[in-house]
Amino acid sequence: MKTAYEQLLKIYEEIQLLNSVSGVLYWDMNVKMPPAATEYRAKQFQYLSTKTHQLWIGKNMSSLIESCQKDESFDTIQKRNFELIKRSYDNRTIFPTELVGKIASQSNRTLEIWKVAKEKKDFQKVLPDLEKLFQLNVESAELLAEAKGMNDPYNALIDRNDNGFSVDSLSKLFDDAKSFLIPFVKKCQNSDVKIDRSFISRTVPREVQVKMVHELANFLHYDFSSSKANGRIDEVEHPLTIGCGKGDVRVTVKYHEDHVLSAFLAGAHECGHAIHGLQGKAEWFNQPIYRVSSPSFGESQSRILENMIASSEEFWTYYYPKFQKVTQGTFDDIDMNTFYSALNAVTPGFIRIQADEVTYILHIIIRFEIEREWFAGKITTKELPQVWNEKYREYLGVDVPNDSLGLMQDLHWYSQYYGYFHGYGIGDLISAQITNTMSKKLPGWRDDLLEGNFANIKQWLAENVHEKGGMCDGLELVEDITNEPLSTKYFTEYIEKKFSKIYN
Numbered sequence: 133m134k135t136a137y138e139q140l141l142k143i144y145e146e147i148q149l150l151n152s153v154s155g156v157l158y159w160d161m162n163v164k165m166p167p168a169a170t171e172y173r174a175k176q177f178q179y180l181s182t183k184t185h186q187l188w189i190g191k192n193m194s195s196l197i198e199s200c201q202k203d204e205s206f207d208t209i210q211k212r213n214f215e216l217i218k219r220s221y222d223n224r225t226i227f228p229t230e231l232v233g234k235i236a237s238q239s240n241r242t243l244e245i246w247k248v249a250k251e252k253k254d255f256q257k258v259l260p261d262l263e264k265l266f267q268l269n270v271e272s273a274e275l276l277a278e279a280k281g282m283n284d285p286y287n288a289l290i291d292r293n294d295n296g297f298s299v300d301s302l303s304k305l306f307d308d309a310k311s312f313l314i315p316f317v318k319k320c321q322n323s324d325v326k327i328d329r330s331f332i333s334r335t336v337p338r339e340v341q342v343k344m345v346h347e348l349a350n351f352l353h354y355d356f357s358s359s360k361a362n363g364r365i366d367e368v369e370h371p372l373t374i375g376c377g378k379g380d381v382r383v384t385v386k387y388h389e390d391h392v393l394s395a396f397l398a399g400a401h402e403c404g405h406a407i408h409g410l411q412g413k414a415e416w417f418n419q420p421i422y423r424v425s426s427p428s429f430g431e432s433q434s435r436i437l438e439n440m441i442a443s444s445e446e447f448w449t450y451y452y453p454k455f456q457k458v459t460q461g462t463f464d465d466i467d468m469n470t471f472y473s474a475l476n477a478v479t480p481g482f483i484r485i486q487a488d489e490v491t492y493i494l495h496i497i498i499r500f501e502i503e504r505e506w507f508a509g510k511i512t513t514k515e516l517p518q519v520w521n522e523k524y525r526e527y528l529g530v531d532v533p534n535d536s537l538g539l540m541q542d543l544h545w546y547s548q549y550y551g552y553f554h555g556y557g558i559g560d561l562i563s564a565q566i567t568n569t570m571s572k573k574l575p576g577w578r579d580d581l582l583e584g585n586f587a588n589i590k591q592w593l594a595e596n597v598h599e600k601g602g603m604c605d606g607l608e609l610v611e612d613i614t615n616e617p618l619s620t621k622y623f624t625e626y627i628e629k630k631f632s633k634i635y636n
């Protein structure tokens with residue numbers, strides 16, 4: 133006879149199985165699905181999410197949870213697994229199955245319409261569906277707030293998505309970052325150093341860029357091609373990493389022939405997510421502790437690879453000749469320092485995923501602030517374009533030319549990711565703080581990069597970060613790894629040091 137805990141984990145395993153099927157379908161929808169399959173795919177998603185939800189809220193689950201609650205024999209791991217299952221259960225039992233299904237199907241519908249609206253630069257086209265999707269999410273956030281005894285539905289959403297964070301703590305971290313960044317960006321712009329970036333837009337054909345991203349993935353030890361591969365690299369409109377089950381974490385990028393760095397950096401970013409996903413403790417795979425539940429923390433792992441590694445001076449000192457070769461001589465007349473400066477140039481713009489390291493968080497702060505006000509009812513869905521464009525003018529000093537390059541650029545709001553954007557900004561703060569710790573514990577990592585060796589860094593991340601999985605929540609995990617609470621200190625120090633060198 134299995135114990136209540138064992139039975140609980142068995143259900144969790146089944147849920148993970150269903151989630152992995154959703155992952156494969158989601159990958160297919162983004163990479164390969166023919167357009168006419170849209171409606172039926174929405175049904176498939178709805179079916180799977182209803183099944184998953186039923187497993188979560190089923191009678192079986194509630195009685196097992198009750199039994200486990202009385203069990204005092206749990207060790208640390210069992211305790212944490214139970215805590216995570218109980219948390220998900222509590223977060224789910226709040227929502228009626230019908231609402232969950234409605235959100236899933238409206239989300240898939242809105243995402244498909246967003247693609248068309250974005251192409252046509254016509255926000256009005258997606259507005260009615262976005263409004264419906266947002267209202268469904270408000271409804272669920274209100275239910276969540278009520279159940280958690282919180283006043284602010286948006287705060288409840290943040291708490292559910294990123295346990296331990298709150299609207300107040302995020303606002304404080306972002307205000308700190310903002311007060312450093314806005315003047316620092318101006319300082320770089322007013323510097324005598326003028327960085328030529330014109331050569332970045334030299335045409336590099338798609339098939340050449342495919343090879344370039346493959347070579348980078350090889351450098352990062354992301355295996356997408358051997359007989360034991362646990363990854364794939366494909367092209368989608370909006371790059372992302374999709375977990376499809378055990379030994380299967382897939383990366384996607386977007387190739388822009390006139391912007392070679394876009395796919396290169398997205399490749400490093402998504403490989404960061406994939407490596408994080410693949411380097412968990414194997415024996416924990418079917419348990420909740422296998423993966424960290426904090427999107428902020430998750431994002432820090434992609435940003436370490438994208439920024440700390442693939443945008444660093446040491447990396448390019450080693451890698452640039454290889455890059456020149458794989459891009460077939462396109463940059464033969466450009467020396468390493470010129471290329472490195474161009475890659476890191478501070479260029480306030482309106483596209484988040486093309487943003488440099490310095491202005492990136494400002495894009496996130498804009499989204500966080502808008503979401504906060506949107507949920508608080510201070511702005512309406514219809515007003516989003518106007519508010520969006522005003523904030524871009526104020527924080528980044530840029531005029532957004534149209535809504536496709538404005539508030540339709542990211543899929544998140546069109547795909548049920550609310551209370552989630554903050555993670556991208558907090559991820560930068562966490563990545564700087566963890567890298568600072570890595571510099572103390574693995575002082576030779578920059579020399580390793582100079583020699584083209586990523587293995588030690590990857591191993592350090594595995595042992596000190598990835599294998600910790602979800603044993604604690606995001607903020608605690610940062611403190612556990614770095615021995616300090618999360619702050620903006622290491623991020624601002626890092627930015628100041630790196631970019632003051634580039635801008636003298």
Ligand SMILES: [Zn+2]
Nearest residue numbers: 401405431434
């Ligand atoms: Zn990411």
